[in-house]
Every structure is written in C-alpha cells, then in structure tokens.
Amino acid sequence: MKDEIKVMLTEKEMPTRWYNILPDLPQPLPKPLHPQTQEPTTLPPPLFPPTLNEQEFSQERFIEIPEEVQELYHKYRPSPLIRANRLEKFLDTPAKIFYKYEGGSPAGSHKLNTAIAQVYYNKKAGIKRLTTETGAGQWGSALALACQFFGLECKVYMVRVSYEQKPYRRIMIETWGGKVVPSPSPDTNIGRKILAEDPNSPGSLGIAISEACEDAFSRDDTCYTLGSVLNHVILHQSIIGLETQLQLEKADAEADIVIGCVGGGSNFGGISVPFVADKIKKGKKTQIIAVEPTACPSMTKGPYTWDYGDVAGMTPIMKMFTLGHSFIPSPIHAGGLRYHGMSPLVSHMHKLGLIEARAVDQKSTFESAIKFARTEGIIPAPEPSHAIKVLIDEALKCKESGEKKTIVMNLSGHGHFDLSAYDQFLSGKMEADAYSEESVKKALSQLPKVNYAEK
Amino acid sequence: MKDEIKVMLTEKEMPTRWYNILPDLPQPLPKPLHPQTQEPTTLPPPLFPPTLNEQEFSQERFIEIPEEVQELYHKYRPSPLIRANRLEKFLDTPAKIFYKYEGGSPAGSHKLNTAIAQVYYNKKAGIKRLTTETGAGQWGSALALACQFFGLECKVYMVRVSYEQKPYRRIMIETWGGKVVPSPSPDTNIGRKILAEDPNSPGSLGIAISEACEDAFSRDDTCYTLGSVLNHVILHQSIIGLETQLQLEKADAEADIVIGCVGGGSNFGGISVPFVADKIKKGKKTQIIAVEPTACPSMTKGPYTWDYGDVAGMTPIMKMFTLGHSFIPSPIHAGGLRYHGMSPLVSHMHKLGLIEARAVDQKSTFESAIKFARTEGIIPAPEPSHAIKVLIDEALKCKESGEKKTIVMNLSGHGHFDLSAYDQFLSGKMEADAYSEESVKKALSQLPKVNYAEK
Numbered sequence: 001m002k003d004e005i006k007v008m009l010t011e012k013e014m015p016t017r018w019y020n021i022l023p024d025l026p027q028p029l030p031k032p033l034h035p036q037t038q039e040p041t042t043l044p045p046p047l048f049p050p051t052l053n054e055q056e057f058s059q060e061r062f063i064e065i066p067e068e069v070q071e072l073y074h075k076y077r078p079s080p081l082i083r084a085n086r087l088e089k090f091l092d093t094p095a096k097i098f099y100k101y102e103g104g105s106p107a108g109s110h111k112l113n114t115a116i117a118q119v120y121y122n123k124k125a126g127i128k129r130l131t132t133e134t135g136a137g138q139w140g141s142a143l144a145l146a147c148q149f150f151g152l153e154c155k156v157y158m159v160r161v162s163y164e165q166k167p168y169r170r171i172m173i174e175t176w177g178g179k180v181v182p183s184p185s186p187d188t189n190i191g192r193k194i195l196a197e198d199p200n201s202p203g204s205l206g207i208a209i210s211e212a213c214e215d216a217f218s219r220d221d222t223c224y225t226l227g228s229v230l231n232h233v234i235l236h237q238s239i240i241g242l243e244t245q246l247q248l249e250k251a252d253a254e255a256d257i258v259i260g261c262v263g264g265g266s267n268f269g270g271i272s273v274p275f276v277a278d279k280i281k282k283g284k285k286t287q288i289i290a291v292e293p294t295a296c297p298s299m300t301k302g303p304y305t306w307d308y309g310d311v312a313g314m315t316p317i318m319k320m321f322t323l324g325h326s327f328i329p330s331p332i333h334a335g336g337l338r339y340h341g342m343s344p345l346v347s348h349m350h351k352l353g354l355i356e357a358r359a360v361d362q363k364s365t366f367e368s369a370i371k372f373a374r375t376e377g378i379i380p381a382p383e384p385s386h387a388i389k390v391l392i393d394e395a396l397k398c399k400e401s402g403e404k405k406t407i408v409m410n411l412s413g414h415g416h417f418d419l420s421a422y423d424q425f426l427s428g429k430m431e432a433d434a435y436s437e438e439s440v441k442k443a444l445s446q447l448p449k450v451n452y453a454e455k
Numbered sequence: 456m457k458d459e460i461k462v463m464l465t466e467k468e469m470p471t472r473w474y475n476i477l478p479d480l481p482q483p484l485p486k487p488l489h490p491q492t493q494e495p496t497t498l499p500p501p502l503f504p505p506t507l508n509e510q511e512f513s514q515e516r517f518i519e520i521p522e523e524v525q526e527l528y529h530k531y532r533p534s535p536l537i538r539a540n541r542l543e544k545f546l547d548t549p550a551k552i553f554y555k556y557e558g559g560s561p562a563g564s565h566k567l568n569t570a571i572a573q574v575y576y577n578k579k580a581g582i583k584r585l586t587t588e589t590g591a592g593q594w595g596s597a598l599a600l601a602c603q604f605f606g607l608e609c610k611v612y613m614v615r616v617s618y619e620q621k622p623y624r625r626i627m628i629e630t631w632g633g634k635v636v637p638s639p640s641p642d643t644n645i646g647r648k649i650l651a652e653d654p655n656s657p658g659s660l661g662i663a664i665s666e667a668c669e670d671a672f673s674r675d676d677t678c679y680t681l682g683s684v685l686n687h688v689i690l691h692q693s694i695i696g697l698e699t700q701l702q703l704e705k706a707d708a709e710a711d712i713v714i715g716c717v718g719g720g721s722n723f724g725g726i727s728v729p730f731v732a733d734k735i736k737k738g739k740k741t742q743i744i745a746v747e748p749t750a751c752p753s754m755t756k757g758p759y760t761w762d763y764g765d766v767a768g769m770t771p772i773m774k775m776f777t778l779g780h781s782f783i784p785s786p787i788h789a790g791g792l793r794y795h796g797m798s799p800l801v802s803h804m805h806k807l808g809l810i811e812a813r814a815v816d817q818k819s820t821f822e823s824a825i826k827f828a829r830t831e832g833i834i835p836a837p838e839p840s841h842a843i844k845v846l847i848d849e850a851l852k853c854k855e856s857g858e859k860k861t862i863v864m865n866l867s868g869h870g871h872f873d874l875s876a877y878d879q880f881l882s883g884k885m886e887a888d889a890y891s892e893e894s895v896k897k898a899l900s901q902l903p904k905v906n907y908a909e910k
Contacts, residue, residue, distance in 0.1 A: 004466050005529035011459050074460035075537065075832055082530065086604075104559050106832030108871070148829050149541075171874040174881050175828050373630050374603050377530055377561030416563075416871040419626040426629055 005085060007098075007247040009078035015242040016070060017062040018235050021273040021345070024061065024280055029231070029348050031057070032316035033306065038452050041316055047216050047224040049125030052118065055232040063235065065117075072116045072149055076105040077239070081247035081408075086375040088395070095398035096253060097391065099411040100244050100271060103378065107172075109413030110267045111142035111227055114236035118225050119146040128221040129153040133183065133208030136162055136335035137169025138381075138413065139227030144178030157183035157211045160203035162335070168417050183208040190214055204328070205338070206311025213314060228264025229309060229343045237270025240410060245274050248408065255286055256405040257394055260412070261386040262290040262299070262357075263336045265343025267412035276354050288355040289394075290346065291386040293365075295433040296329035298322055298342045299350055299357035301440065306450040307341055317448055320347040324443025330434045332362050333421035334382035340443070360389045362433040366425040368392050369415070381413040382421055460540060462553075462702040464533035470697040471525060472517040473690050476728040476800070479516065479735055484686070484803050486512070487771035488761065493907050496771055502671050502679040504580030507573065510687040518690065520572075527571045527604055531560040532694070536702035536863075541830040543850070550853035551708060552846065554866040555699050555726060558833065562627075564868030565722045566597035566682055569691035573680050574601040583676040584608040588638065588663030591617055591790035592624025593836075593868065594682030599633030612638035612666045615658035617790070623872050638663040645669055659783070660793075661766025668769060683719025684764060684798045692725025695865060700729050703863065710741055711860040712849055715867070716841040717745040717754070717812075718791045720798030722867035731809050743810040744849075745801060746841040748820075750888040751784035753777055753797045754805055754812035756895065761905040762796055772903055775802040779898025785889040787817050788876035789837035795898070815844045817888040821880040823847050824870070836868040837876055 022029060031040040043053050055063065065073070084097035102110035122130060130152055134140025140156035147154035156173055163170055163182035173180045183203045184191040188211040194201050201207075216224035226233065248255060258275045260268030268290050278284040292299060299321045307322040309315035322341040323329075329338045342350075349355045362382075369385035371392065372378070380388060391409045398405050415422065424430045477484060486495040498508050510518065520528070539552035557565035577585060585607055589595025595611035602609035611628055618625055618637035628635045638658045639646040643666040649656050656662075671679035681688065703710060713730045715723030723745050733739040747754055754776045762777040764770035777796040778784075784793045797805075804810045817837075824840035826847065827833070835843060846864045853860050870877065879885045 005526065006466060006531075008463055008465065010463065011461060071460065071540075076461075085526075106828075106834070145832055149832070167878070168871070168874045171878045171881070172834065175825060175834055175874070175877050177829055370630060374632055377600055377604070379561070379627065379630055416623070419623045419630070422630050423622070423626045426626070 003083060004251065005083050007081040007083070007251045009243060009246055011074050013246060014073065014078045015239060017064055019238040019242055019274055019277070020058055020061055020063055020235050021277055022231065023059045024277050025348065026280060026352060029345060030319040032318045033450065033452055035308065035313060035315065035317055038317065038450055043316070047213060049122050049127060049223055051121040051125065052232050055235055056230060066120055069117050069120050073239070078243045079104055081244055084376055087372060090371065090375045091392065091395050091399065093395040093399040094402060094404045095395045096404065096406045097395060098248070098253070098406070099409045100240060101378065102240065102267070102410065102412045103414035107142040107145050108416065109138050109142065109381070110237060110240060110270060111139050112145065113239055113270070114227065114233045114266065115142040115146035116149065117236040119143070119150045119152055122223050123150045123152060127152065127223045129155065129219065130223055130225050131155045131157070131212040131215045132225045132227070133157045133205060133212045135159050135205050135338070136166060137173070138336055140178070140180065141169050141172040141176070142227070143225055144173040144176040147178060148176045154178035155215060156180040157185060157208040159183055159205060159208050160201065166417065183211050185211060187211070188214045204311065209310045210312045210314060228266040231345050233266050234269035234273065234343065234345055237266050238273050240267070240270040241272060241274040244271060244408060253406045255408045257287045257289065257407045259289045259291060259387045259390050259407065260410040261337060261383050262292050262342065262346060263339045263383065265346035267410050269343060269346050271410040272355065276349055279354055289390055290350070290355055290357045291390045292357060292359050293332055293334055293337050293386060293433070294359040294361045295332045295435050296323065296338050297359040297435065298340065299347070300359040303444070304347060304351050305447060307447055309341060313448070317450060318344045320344045321350065323440045324446055326446050327440055327443035332433050333418060334386065336383045337386065358390055360386050363430060365389050366422070366430065378411065379415045379422070380411055381415040382418050384410065384412045458538060459706065460538050462536040462538070462706045464698060464701055466529050468701060469528065469533045470694060472519055474693040474697055474729055474732065475513055475516055475518055475690050476732055477686065478514045479732050480803065481735060481807060484800060485774040487773045488905065488907055490763065490768060490770065490772055493772065493905055498771070502668060504577050504582060504678055506576040506580065507687050510690055511685060521575055524572050524575050528694070533698045534559055536699055539831055542827060545826065545830045546847065546850050546854065548850040548854040549857060549859045550850045551859065551861045552850060553703070553708070553861070554864045555695060556833065556866045557695065557722070558866060558869035562597040562600050563871065564593050564597065564836070565692060565695060565725060566594050567600065568694055568725070569682065569688045569721065570597040570601035571604065572691040574598070574605045574607055577678050578605045578607060582607065582678045584610065584674065585678055585680050586610045586612070586667040586670045587680045587682070588612045588660060588667045590614050590660050590793070591621060592628070593791055595633070595635065596624050596627040596631070597682070598680060599628040599631040602633060603631045609633035610670060611635040612640060612663040614638055614660055614663050615656065621872065638666050640666060642666070643669045659766065664765045665767050665769060683721040686800050688721050689724035689728065689798065689800055692721050693728050695722070695725040696727060696729040699726060699863060708861045710863045712742045712744065712862045714744045714746060714842045714845050714862065715865040716792060716838050717747050717797065717801060718794045718838065720801035722865050724798060724801050726865040727810065731804055734809055744845055745805070745810055745812045746845045747812060747814050748787055748789055748792050748841060748888070749814040749816045750787045750890050751778065751793050752814040752890065753795065754802070755814040758899070759802060759806050760902060762902055764796060768903070772905060773799045775799045776805065778895050779901055781901050782895055782898035787888050788873060789841065791838045792841065813845055815841050818885060820844050821877070821885065833866065834870045834877070835866055836870040837873050839865065839867045
C-alpha cells in the first residue's frame with residue numbers, strides 16, 4: 001500500500017488541550033523581573049487579562065482549549081502534514097521528509113492559532129478593544145481576523161516603512177475590519193513626540209510596541225497583545241506539535257529531526273515543545289533545531305542574559321539569548337525573524353541543551369525556498385525558508401551517510417506577500433545580508449544592570 | 456454530536472476517475488466547426504496531443520485519473536468542504552451553507568486540477584514545451600507549476616497591462632521556472648506586427664491567444680493549452696463536484712442549490728456536472744446556478760449561436776452563448792470572468808434548462824466578499840465572489856420563507872493577489888461597472904455567417 005502524501009486528522013482527532021511544557025522542564029524557567037524594582041513579576045496586569053497572565057506561569061501540564069476556540073480552529077485545522085516526496089526525490093536522499101503546513105489558515109500563517117485564543121480570553125475578561133504592533137503585518141492581520149470573529153475592536157500600529165511599502169497586509173487588516181495606522185502615529189504621546197522631532201520617521205518595531213502599549217494603558221476597555229516570545233503564545237502554538245505527533249503516528253514514522261525557524265520563537269516553540277517533552281520524559285534522542293538568520297543571530301552569537309523585551313526598556317526584564325535590546329538587525333526580507341532577543345522559554349530549552357541553534361544567510365535561504373517551491377509547489381514565506389535550508393542540509397547529510405532519518409519541519413506560512421523578494425533573488429539583485437559585530441557589541445554594552453540573583 | 460465544520464476526505468476516498476457528462480446529455484453537444492470549411496471538426500491537432508483531443512469528444516462516462524496525476528492531486532486534494540456556520544449565523548438564515556474551497560492549492564485556485572492533467576498528457580505524447588496566454592495570471596501560474604512538476608518548458612504570453620500592473624503572478628510563474636513575456640511580444644510575427652503599429656499596445660487576451668497559438672504551430676516540440684471553455688478542461692475539473700458529493704454524503708446533507716461563477720465555465724462546470732447528471736438520471740430537482748458579471752453577461756444577455764472562441768477568429772466555431780467575439784468587456788477586477796462567450800458544454804446545459812444563469816454587478820459582489828471574509832475568514836478572489844453574492848441572496852430567501860435548504864458553492868480561489876481591488880472598494884473608490892448594449896450589438900453584427908445545419 002502506498003504511503004499517504006498528505007497526512008490528515010479529522011476534527012475529532014484534533015487535540016482538545018494545549019500542552020504546557022513549564023512543569024516538565026528539568027530546571028524552572030527564570031521569572032521576568034520588574035523593569036524598575038528588578039523583583040520577579042507577572043506580565044503587566046493592565047496590559048493582559050488575568051487568564052493569560054495565569055497561563056504565562058501555569059504549572060498545569062495540559063490546558064483545555066475552549067470550545068469556541070476549537071470551533072474556530074476547525075475552519076482551518078487540523079492542518080496537513082505533507083510528505084515531501086518530490087523534494088526527497090530531487091535531493092536523492094534516503095531521508096523521509098515531512099512538513100507541517102500552517103500557511104493554509106485564512107491569515108496565511110500559524111499566528112492565527114494564538115490570535116484566536118488571546119482574543120477569546122480578552123473577550124471573556126470583558127475587554128472590548130485590543131492593540132498591537134506589527135512589522136510586515138503577519139501578526140497584525142491574524143489579530144484583526146480574530147477580533148472580527150469575536151466582535152472586538154482592533155487597532156494595529158504598523159511600522160510606517162512597511163505600511164507604505166507592503167500595502168497588502170494593511171488591506172487585509174482593513175478587510176477584516178481592523179484599524180491600522182502607520183507608526184509613529186499622531187494617536188499617542190510617544191508617536192506625537194517622535195513625529196515632532198522627525199515628521200518623516202520610518203518607524204520601528206520598538207516605537208510601534210511603545211505606541212500599542214501606551215494606547216492600552218490609557219483605556220480601561222483595552223488590552224495589549226503580543227504574537228510571539230511569551231509562554232502563553234507558545235502554549236497556544238503547541239497545537240502544531242501535538243497534531244504533528246498524531247500525524248507521524250498515523251504515518252508510522254518517528255521524528256529523528258525537528259526543524260523550525262526562530263524570530264520571537266512562537267512557531268518553533270509550537271512545533272517543538274511536545275518533542276522536547278519526549279526527550280525529557282521518555283529519553284528520546286530527537287534532534288531539535290532552531291534556525292535563525294545570520295543577520296540576527298541571537299542564539300548562535302548572543303549571550304544568555306537579562307534584557308528588555310523592547311527597544312524602549314518598558315517591558316519586564318527577561319532572561320534570554322539577546323543581541324541587546326538596542327540592536328537593529330539589517331533589513332532582511334524575513335521581517336518576522338528580526339528580533340533582538342529570543343523567547344525566554346526557547347532560550348531556556350537551548351541553555352539546557354534540549355534544542356540546538358543554527359544560523360543561515362538570506363541568499364542560501366531563498367535558493368532553498370525556490371528548490372522547495374519547484375518540487376513541492378508551495379511558495380514558502382522567507383521566515384520558514386530558513387528552516388527549509390537546514391532541512392535540505394540535513395537531508396543531504398543523510399544522502400552522504402545513507403541514514404534513513406525522518407525529518408519534520410514546520411512550514412509556518414506562505415510567501416504570497418513576499419514575491420517581490422523572490423523577484424529580487426531571481427533577477428540576481430539580492431545583496432548578501434550584513435551583520436555587524438560592532439553594533440552588537442555596542443548594543444550589549446547597553447544591557448540593563450541586573451543584581452537579582454536566582455535562587 | 457456536533458456537525459463537522461470542515462468535511463474532509465482521505466486520499467483513499469478521493470475519486471480515481473473523472474466524470475464525463477457528454478454521454479449522459481439528453482441531446483448531444485454540437486461539435487465545433489472548422490473556421491474555414493465550417494464542417495464538424497476536432498480541436499486543431501498540431502495544438503493538442505491526441506489524448507486530449509479524444510477526451511474532448513469522448514463518450515466514456517468515466518475516465519481514469521492517471522496515477523501520477525493522482526499523486527500530484529494528493530499534495531492539495533481532496534480539498535475541504537467547509538460549513539459556513541458563521542455566515543449562516545450572521546445572515547440569520549435556516550439554510551445550511553457549504554463551500555468547496557479550491558484556493559488551498561499551491562497555485563491558489565482550481566486551475567491546477569486541469570493544468571496537471573494537461574501537462575501529463577502532453578508529456579506522454581512526447582511534447583517538451585507548452586505555451587499559453589494569461590490575463591491576470593491564474594492560469595499561467597498554474598500551468599507553470601504543472602510544467603515544473605513534469606519537467607516541461609512553459610512559455611506564458613501575459614497581457615501587457617497585467618504584466619506591468621500585477622507583477623505578483625508574473626513572479627509566481629518565474630519562481631516555478633516558467634518563462635513569461637508581456638504580450639504583444641517581439642517573439643511572434645503577430646506580436647511584432649502589432650508592436651510595429653503601436654509600440655505601447657496594452658495587449659489583450661485575444662492577442663495573447665494568437666501569440667501562444669502561433670508559437671505552438673511553429674515548433675514540433677510545442678503544444679498549446681487552454682485553462683477553460685473546452686470539454687476536457689471541465690472533465691478534469693469534475694473532481695471538484697465528485698468530491699463535493701462524497702463530502703455532502705458524509706455530512707448527511709443533500710444539495711438543494713449548487714452555485715458557481717462562470718467566465719469560461721471551468722470551475723462552474725467542475726462542481727456542477729455530477730449534480731446535473733443526478734438531475735438527468737435520477738430526476739433530482741437541484742437548482743444549479745451559474746453566476747456571471749453584469750459587465751460580461753454572455754448567458755443572461757447573449758444569444759445561443761455559432762461564434763469563434765477567440766478575438767481573431769482563428770479557433771473553431773462553437774455553438775455557445777456569446778456577446779460576439781469582438782466584444783471587449785469593461786475592465787472589472789474579476790479578470791477571469793471577462794470572456795465574450797461561454798463554454799459550449801455549459802451553454803448547452805443552460806439551453807437544455809439543466810442549469811440557470813444570473814448576473815451580478817461588481818460592487819455588490821465586493822460587498823458580499825467582505826461579509827464572507829469577516830465571517831468565514833477566507834478572503835475570496837473577485838471571481839467566486841460573484842457566486843457568494845448569489846449564495847447570500849438565496850440564503851436570505853430561505854430566511855424569508857423559512858426553508859432549510861442546503862446550498863453549496865464553489866470557492867474557486869483566494870484573493871491574496873486582488874487586495875488592491877478590496878482597497879478600492881473599502882475606500883469608496885470603486886466605480887459601478889459599465890455594460891454597453893451598443894457595443895454588444897456591434898459585436899453581434901460581426902458573428903461568423905454559418906450555414907451548417909445540425910442533423
């Protein structure tokens with residue numbers, strides 16, 4: 001009997017609980033510190049509803065997915081696990097390759113998994129309106145759709161340069177009824193201040209975060225949301241890994257290698273936590289690889305230390321791999337991977353040796369993406385194309401060694417809105433991406449001085 | 456037990472045969488006539504391989520889907536049948552609404568179903584290279600991917616105005632390894648002639664067809680392909696309707712109404728032929744509605760008569776509903792529906808009263824698309840948004856009458872590359888579309904004079 005190309009689950013087979021790895025970690029995850037007092041703290045309560053703050057630090061291993069959230073997941077989940085039989089043949093590798101495809105969600109990426117959950121809990125808490133920042137627009141559009149599903153208002157502060165250069169994600173947000181303004185905007189104090197100094201400011205993710213937080217702080221009916229980095233985000237994304245495990249079982253396969261790209265850490269965390277748990281609890285030897293861009297190599301080049309989550313130093317201080325909160329990565333096309341730090345949870349798993357990290361450059365990333373598109377059909381977003389590069393490397397190692405490893409990758413989103421980057425690459429106009437040791441050194445000299453000693 | 460939101464089929468449940476309605480028609484479909492002799496003819500043999508010409512006129516009820524084609528279908532098929540429970544609730548209708556979603560294919564529409572099949576048969580016939588024309592680029596990109604799958608060269612003549620204004624589909628074609636030139640191009644005699652007269656010619660679908668055909672006529676290793684209109688295209692698309700019937704059975708539902716948009720007729724034909732067969736053979740009363748734009752109302756305003764398939768009068772003469780081959784519809788956003796005629800098979804089914812036709816205008820189409828996007832999540836392409844408009848009309852009729860009808864619609868593609876049209880609509884800049892009785896009258900005066908009398 002032929003193997004299935006596309007391993008599906010029925011709705012009834014979809015997991016009904018998210019998996020929380022916190023209680024299973026061999027050493028507890030360091031708590032965030034208050035930016036002023038430097039004492040262990042929660043997430044800032046006015047910004048997040050109580051349930052999400054609880055989930056952030058929960059010691060429950062499994063958390064029920066509310067029925068309303070499940071019903072919305074069913075519009076696009078369970079997502080398929082697809083056998084890359086054509087890529088295998090092209091590479092002439094004995095490896096068995098699977099990719100979990102999250103790009104089939106209406107918002108085009110895995111971001112919707114946590115957007116739906118976050119909006120649900122905010123609504124339950126009586127919140128009427130949510131704010132957030134967005135760079136290229138993946139997260140902003142996912143949040144806008146989720147807000148529309150639950151009837152909440154949505155206000156997105158979109159980095160001005162993206163707002164102007166990438167109108168499609170902006171239009172998606174508006175199509176789903178969200179409000180989106182270019183940041184810096186005249187709608188907040190910080191925005192007005194920056195505009196007064198430089199009316200043509202191109203904006204930055206740091207500024208947009210500050211505006212979204214100020215907006216949420218200023219109104220009782222409004223909370224703030226984040227699309228990555230935090231534990232509760234990875235909790236919601238664990239649905240990816242849980243489904244993948246069931247699908248591998250159906251395909252009578254076991255993962256030897258699991259690969260995901262990392263920026264803030266949400267899609268990588270989502271696919272990997274159930275596999276990390278099996279390493280901890282069942283002693284499995286799975287190799288779990290987080291792939292970051294050489295232009296922003298927090299885990300491969302940064303120290304594991306205390307740093308702010310944002311540029312302005314308004315967020316709690318977190319223990320993580322970081323290039324320094326004032327580091328600004330070069331403008332690679334994988335906008336979702338341009339984050340100075342790394343999810344504290346993913347950082348912790350790396351520190352404990354449960355996962356490994358690799359960095360790949362933009363050009364070889366696009367080269368791999370095109371091989372993938374021409375064999376498997378799907379045109380991947382630049383972010384997961386980083387994972388594809390390492391997937392191909394590992395498959396070629398198997399070719400050399402003759403090993404029949406099973407390799408699983410998270411294809412977190414499609415590249416329909418990134419085609420101008422493909423055009424640049426195909427026409428030979430893509431430049432090698434830059435990474436400056438100097439600017440990292442400078443940013444690392446600006447880390448907060450933390451005296452807190454963990455017990 | 457709760458109904459499933461997303462009715463799936465396993466790969467093993469996917470039909471392994473296409474359905475051909477030709478032998479089941481109560482009256483035979485009129486054959487095309489040779490453009491010069493006006494005698495019944497096949498498709499021009501140098502342009503199409505023998506197997507596709509056989510399929511075009513086959514009297515076999517079922518045709519096996521070759522295994523290699525099935526394997527490629529499995530990358531994205533069976534496609535889901537999704538219950539529009541949120542749209543139902545929003546409309547407060549007792550109707551049960553389902554949509555078959557074809558936008559999940561790597562090429563973003565149903566076009567890939569026939570592209571894969573056509574390239575397969577061309578390859579079997581020893582053809583090394585395929586040409587085609589494309590307007591907005593849906594068909595050109597699907598063919599480029601299918602050619603890449605089978606290792607054939609692909610040359611797409613893309614209407615210049617689209618090539619310049621809609622670069623994303625052009626880049627998709629190139630990402631998949633296809634060659635694409637703006638038409639008129641210097642690569643053909645007709646292209647050079649037109650460029651000599653008007654170096655800035657914006658091009659037209661008619662010109663692009665002529666270039667693609669001239670190219671295929673001029674090389675022994677090259678055939679021409681068409682993404683709609685012809686019987687073998689609808690045969691390949693019947694997979695949509697066959698899957699839908701199995702899925703409805705799984706959902707314990709029976710279609711009272713089946714809706715699809717029509718331009719050349721391929722997605723509508725694809726979903727509807729198995730339902731039309733049940734009307735003919737089992738006496739079912741299903742209402743089957745083809746929806747066209749008021750800007751190009753071939754079935755609702757055109758006569759059923761003999762006409763050319765192309766603007767230049769190079770193709771066989773076909774019996775169909777037509778506005779006249781020289782009619783140029785106003786530039787609505789649903790580029791895929793801007794065809795002067797209608798598939799002879801769909802026309803014939805309409806003439807026999809097996810299906811009905813309705814026309815809807817562009818603005819109410821986008822209004823409906825936005826309702827759909829805000830309830831169901833998926834942002835639809837402008838073409839199937841025509842079907843959504845009628846879907847909503849029918850669901851509201853049910854609300855009025857209290858009837859619990861089951862309505863099924865083919866959502867043939869996503870609107871990721873049509874967001875500028877959404878922007879126009881949302882910002883109030885979309886103008887009402889124009890339809891000129893005068894220009895249709897003029898075009899109809901230029902119909903070919905046909906003396907052939909059917910027996």
